[in-house]
Amino acid sequence: MILDLIADQRAGQRLKNTLPGEKGLPLVGHSLDFLYRPVETALRFESKHGPVFWLSIFGMTAVVMVGPDANKRVLLDREKAFSNARGWDFFIGQFFKRGIMLLDFDEHRFHRGIMQAAFKKQALMQYVGRMNPVIQGSLNTWCDGRSRKNFAVLPHFKQMTLNIATEVFMGERLGPEADAINQAFVDCVLAGTALIRYPVPGGRWHKGLKARNKLEQFFSSRVVERRRNPGSDLFSQLCLAQDENGRRFSDADVVNHMIFLMMAAHDTSTLTLCAMFYYLAKHPHWQQTLREESLALNKPAADYADLDRLTGIEKVMKEALRLMPPVHGIPRRTVKPVQFNDVTIPEDTFVIVSPFVTHHMEKYWPNAQQFDPERFGNTVDKAQQHPYQYVPFGGGAHKCIGLHFAELQIKTIMHQVLLNYRWQVPRHYHMPINFTTLPNPADGLPVKLIRLQN
Ligand code: HEM
Numbered sequence: 001m002i003l004d005l006i007a008d009q010r011a012g013q014r015l016k017n018t019l020p021g022e023k024g025l026p027l028v029g030h031s032l033d034f035l036y037r038p039v040e041t042a043l044r045f046e047s048k049h050g051p052v053f054w055l056s057i058f059g060m061t062a063v064v065m066v067g068p069d070a071n072k073r074v075l076l077d078r079e080k081a082f083s084n085a086r087g088w089d090f091f092i093g094q095f096f097k098r099g100i101m102l103l104d105f106d107e108h109r110f111h112r113g114i115m116q117a118a119f120k121k122q123a124l125m126q127y128v129g130r131m132n133p134v135i136q137g138s139l140n141t142w143c144d145g146r147s148r149k150n151f152a153v154l155p156h157f158k159q160m161t162l163n164i165a166t167e168v169f170m171g172e173r174l175g176p177e178a179d180a181i182n183q184a185f186v187d188c189v190l191a192g193t194a195l196i197r198y199p200v201p202g203g204r205w206h207k208g209l210k211a212r213n214k215l216e217q218f219f220s221s222r223v224v225e226r227r228r229n230p231g232s233d234l235f236s237q238l239c240l241a242q243d244e245n246g247r248r249f250s251d252a253d254v255v256n257h258m259i260f261l262m263m264a265a266h267d268t269s270t271l272t273l274c275a276m277f278y279y280l281a282k283h284p285h286w287q288q289t290l291r292e293e294s295l296a297l298n299k300p301a302a303d304y305a306d307l308d309r310l311t312g313i314e315k316v317m318k319e320a321l322r323l324m325p326p327v328h329g330i331p332r333r334t335v336k337p338v339q340f341n342d343v344t345i346p347e348d349t350f351v352i353v354s355p356f357v358t359h360h361m362e363k364y365w366p367n368a369q370q371f372d373p374e375r376f377g378n379t380v381d382k383a384q385q386h387p388y389q390y391v392p393f394g395g396g397a398h399k400c401i402g403l404h405f406a407e408l409q410i411k412t413i414m415h416q417v418l419l420n421y422r423w424q425v426p427r428h429y430h431m432p433i434n435f436t437t438l439p440n441p442a443d444g445l446p447v448k449l450i451r452l453q454n
Contacts, residue, residue: 012054012061014346019063021054029056031195035435038328042066042357052343058090058195062350065340066357068364068386073340074332074353075388075395080105081338082351084398087331090350094205095188095212098253099260101398108397114241114249115257118234119401125304126232127168128408132301134163134173135416142421143451151423152444157273157413158182161266164409169261170222171233181218185263187211190437212259219255234261261402268326269406271438273413274445275320279371281425281447286316286373291418302415304408313414315373317407321392323371326438328356330394355391356439364389423447 015021022045024030033041034057045053046066054063065074074082085093085104093102100111117123138160142151162182166174174181191208199206223239230236238257242248249257280287290312297306329352338345345351360368364386365375393400400406425447434442 015054015061015063015349018346019052019054019343020049021061021063023056027059028195029059031057031059038354038435039357039360042354043361050341052340052345059197060090060350062352063345065351065353067361068358068388070340071353071355071358071388071391071395072386073338074351075330075391075398077332077396079336079338081334081336082332083335084108084332086333086335087350091192091331092188095191095208096256096260096263098256099264100257100401101260101264110243111249111253111257112397112401114243115238115401117241118237119405124404124408127405128302128304128307128412130168131164131409131412132416134167135160135413136301138163139416139420143449145451147448147450149448150446151449152446153277153423154270154274154441154444157270157277158186158266160413161270161273161409162262165262165265169234169258169265171231171235177218180214184211184214184218185267188215189263189267192437215259216255219258220251223251223254234258264400265402265405267438269409271324271326271440272317272320272406272410274441275324276316276410276414277423277447278425278431278441278445279320279323280316281423282429283371284424286312287418287422290316290414291422294415294418297415300416300419302412306415307408307411310411310415312373313411313418314407315376317410317414318376318390319371319373322359322365322375322390323369324433324439325355325359325392327392327394328435328439329354355394358389358391361389420452422450422452424450 022030024033030041034055042064043066045055045064051066051070052063054061056062065071083104085102088096088102092099096102100108100115103111138156142148142156159178159182162178162185163173166172166178187204187207188211191204191211194204194208196203197205199209222235226235227239230240235254235258238249238254240248280290293310293312294302297309299306302310332351332353334345334347334349334351336347359365362368388395393403393406431445432442433439
């Protein structure tokens with residue numbers, strides 16, 4: 001990290017000579033603008049400086065690249081010029097080290113090839129069957145009586161998706177340690193955007209390091225037994241997987257992949273479900289339309305084969321992912337100079353592209369702030385669209401490996417929720433978003449939950 005900071009100082013000087021940009025406030029630069037008003041800030045700079053500019057954020061000089069062309073260049077990365085490892089390392093390297101998203105080029109391809117087997121159709125079909133009882137169990141705990149005021153949606157979905165991930169990926173249910181493990185994932189993610197990036201006791205960074213230790217102990221203690229006694233879950237597959245030369249993942253690699261996957265699998269889906277819940281509360285006619293679609297299935301729990309018929313949930317999910325993509329910024333670091341439009345970005349430069357900003361650009365999304373699931377209806381003219389204007393799952397070699405899993409999981413959950421509950425928010429409620437980690441409802445999203453009579 002120190003080396004990256006030194007490299008950054010040097011690259012910063014070079015950048016300031018070649019690209020437009022702004023230093024911002026002393027010490028914090030534009031960190032606060034970027035954390036609290038990412039869209040307004042990026043679009044203001046874009047209109048002033050064009051689609052590529054530098055800013056001082058998180059104590060370093062970063063180049064922000066705005067818009068679908070920039071997304072394509074960075075994410076597709078045909079020239080192997082953008083390192084994932086050295087981009088994400090700054091935020092989560094200490095806490096999710098050697099997770100697949102933090103590997104580069106040939107090594108990444110090798111690990112991804114092994115992991116891919118766990119996301120094939122056959123495996124996904126099994127997962128849906130295993131999810132349904134977990135969802136049912138969670139929903140039963142949501143509301144004792146007819147209704148519940150101030151029901152905090154965020155922690156309940158977080159608990160549910162973590163339970164699903166442990167069932168499907170680890171092949172076991174967590175006992176009393178569930179809360180501590182959940183908190184450990186939260187602390188690791190929160191540490192990623194800490195402004196003070198040293199282990200000061202009580203600080204975010206310190207908590208993140210302690211949480212990482214806890215997760216390592218938790219998964220390491222299970223590897224030996226899993227190698228000896230494998231099941232059909234992802235954890236077992238990673239333990240057994242080998243390449244054509246008979247090489248296997250080390251115990252440490254298995255643990256690193258599991259920690260990353262468990263985080264990736266439950267955090268992003270939770271935030272998507274929260275966004276859907278919010279928009280469906282603000283637009284009750286959409287909530288009712290989706291409920292009727294689920295009622296028409298005439299099944300309390302959807303099977304894999306039913307999910308294609310839940311087209312309303314799919315449209316709402318896509319629109320929620322547009323308005324509130326859980327991975328709002330995607331970082332990289334250049335490993336060679338990059339020519340883009342008429343500018344050169346030097347080697348060793350920290351670069352960010354932003355799904356969040358792209359999804360709010362009026363040029364590509366008319367009435368961008370408006371919730372309109374019909375944008376993803378049957379009449380969408382794909383030819384009019386830039387392939388990189390909608391990037392909630394990224395793109396290129398690192399495109400989300402769990403995207404189909406996420407879609408299946410979200411549909412399976414929403415189907416059961418819609419059949420069991422109705423929910424409301426006060427008319428003038430606006431969900432406050434906390435951008436200091438993955439964008440999440442700052443107030444936990446309190447709703448009035450009403451149990452439906454079945
Ligand atoms: C709505 C839910 C999800 C969203 C929005 C999402 C978003 C993303 C994005 C944007 C990336 C690319 C990051 C980059 O290019 O640096 C990514 C990568 C990844 N995601 Fe997801 N994700 C979701 C759900 C999941 C789930 C459910 C899983 C696992 C089951 C998962 C596993 C991964 C993994 C392993 C990677 C790294 C892939 C690689 O580097 O090759 N994600 N995700």
